[in-house]
Amino acid sequence: MLLVYTHKITPRLNYIFKHYFVRILQIPVVFTTKVDEFVAHSGPKITYSKTPLGSEFFIRSHDLLFEQGINDIDITVSKWDKVPCFFAAGETSSIPFDIFAAGFYLMSRYEEYLPHVQDKHERFPAEESLAVKNGFIEKPVIDIWAYKFLEQLKIKFPNYNYKEREYKLISTIDVDNAFAYKHKGVVRTFGGFLNDIFHVRLFNFWYRLLSILNFRPDPFNTFNELLEIKKEYDVTTLFFFLIGDYTTFDKNISSSSNKFKSLIKSVADYAKVGLHPSYFTVKNAEKLKKEKLRLENIINTPITFSRQHYLRLSIPETYQNLIDLDIEEDYTMGYAKVVGFRASTCTPFYFYDLDFEIQTPLKIFPFAIMDVTLKEYMKLSNEESLNKIMKLKEEVKKVNGTFITLFHNETLSENEYWKGWKTIYKKVVID
Template identity: 75%
Template sequence: MKFTTKVDEFVAHNGPKITYSKTPLASEFFIRSHDLLFDQGINDIDINILKWEDIPCFFPAGEASSIPFDIFAAGFYLMSRYEEYLPHVQDFHERFPAEESIAFKNGFLEQPVIDIWAFKFLEVLKEKFPNYEYTKKSFEQISTIDVDTAFTFKHKGIVRTFGGFLKDIVNFRFVRFWNRLMSILNIRQDPYNTFSEILSLKKEHNVKTLFFFLLGDYTTFDKNISATNYKFQSLIKSVGDYAKIGMHPSYFSYKNLEKIKKEKLRLENIVNTPIVLSRQHYLRLSIPETYQYLIDLDIEEDYTMGYAEKVGFRASTCTPFYFYDLDYEIQTPLKLFPFAFMDYTLNEHQKFSLEQSLAKILELKQTVKNVNGVFVSLMHNEALSETGIWIGWKNIYKKMLAK
């Protein structure tokens, strides 16, 4: 494939060719371009959602165009997160909420419309160029595990442990008091210590599994074990022997380069290898600042692209892509992996039953399979603990991997 802006070079070419412009040159495959990809800066763009057969689309291209929409400009608008650069209402955690997105407002948040457009585009191309050989994608599944709290009861220090016992007594949580005591005395395994089982399932189903460890200082929103705790460090090292490890920058890091740098160095000192994977804690993401910080710190892949309170595809795709920085008008080396759902979204925010949660997960997975995309799930180690609100979720995780 070759791109050219020279008319004589284009006309002289004898093979399949496409023009992306306002007017065609001859009878070639022609896509009438929207102005977006030729603009500089960020502008308030009027978007009218229409339908390409049964799929939402925008930026109509007119009758002369070989396809009815400029899917390149539309895809760029969604994948660059253009709308997140524009003024918008933030949620309690200063995040861009799903409800503010064009995808949610127009009912296509749970559809990777960019991938669907690509398949429609491919069908039209095959009609025009039937002898051309096309590269095929294949479906992939990636299980990602956020470790916000490695242990429920153990290794939290004297003050936090004593406070936990005291809260159990004051609130008459005697079963929890007993479980806490049994775990601390090593009579019973800590409920959140589900790592061996996750790794066993990884091996059984041959599923790529990534772990993101939170190593921030203790705050109201960051309550993991101390990064200096020997047992915690041993856990991270042991998990790293069997799966890839990433960082989970803390709650207040998303606009603070020094915090992210500090936490990255902590993790690298534990595993003795460069850390190149990341996902923001609480999915706090300020575009483009957070991504610019990650790029500065040589992070290669980020897994934050998704919403906390809604399932679906924040960038309207289930295919990893490189972040395009609208501030500098450049494609960056940071690859973004959109996730389809988070366990807390279904269990806590949407209050789904076990049956509803599994059905929604499998529905999203099938949606990704239909376009040969990458199905990225976001779970937490406690989701397999079979305690509290997570009773039954171990079976959901197993069925998700197996289907």
């Protein structure tokens, strides 16, 4: 057990210290504001305040963890050895930066509460983030800081029994379009044929016809392959089904389709199924509730996890709506345009609501890569995409974190656009 002396115990301080010590470093932590209790403690202990009590392990605190609400904060990013860091702590501090205040700033998504220009989908733009501006988006710096801090702690307290967590991989599959051609209804199917003719896509026309007549498998129906990989290699795999009403941005087949219901049920027999809330649920609690109930009625099981379609996330409103509906886990934390770590950590964490200054029960699982990001936004080749994924995976392995990937069922279709991505998927989740 680690004892932390501080002049004031706040919800922010309790929240971020437990992330560093309990979830990353596997060290139980307790707090005290009593000097005599701190002095009497014989185990590992640190002071987190403005001034040290003596010659103990001391971290000079930034004001952030003792404040409330949102303020405009001046941030200068420097280097701790070769690792970007901020909130310099001065020469008296045992480590050069207040990693706890810095970690809270990044993980609470403090910057997303500040005024910013949204992108065309009303999202917080990646390029506005501190991590992208300062070139550390592809490093889980909070976890790296934690292990650098641990090195110093081990020097000060070498006899303490330090545990080590295990690296994990979670493969998540978004089902935006369960089928490329089949079960779309008469109007959409006829429109698809006309569109193929108008754009002179003769191969597409032919494949559409063969699939609809059951002479050829629908290319997006890759669920058996995904489940086989899950079973054979014991890959933790989660499926997120989009079952919202048809819109410009939500184009899955109808949730009333018996074929679609049957597919969802069959996947749910072998893997965990979550909700992929549709485009317009981002600030619409009623629509979100409707879709959650719709999926629960299909699989006859409570839905406890979700990821927003188009990664549309309005903090804190979207998360507040999810909490109200008893969603326990969310997997939206990531960017569409760039790969990396939106919250600067590869460790699942609980959402801290800055509006109410509380740690909520909603657990956030930040993903590191999305297939569409690599191919469409970053315009990388297959080889470049695989190299980028493996580089990020190695960053997570270095800190024994949780590597979460986001693929789509159509990514394994081996159609002209996604040629070779089945191999990429296997290499990523198996190696």
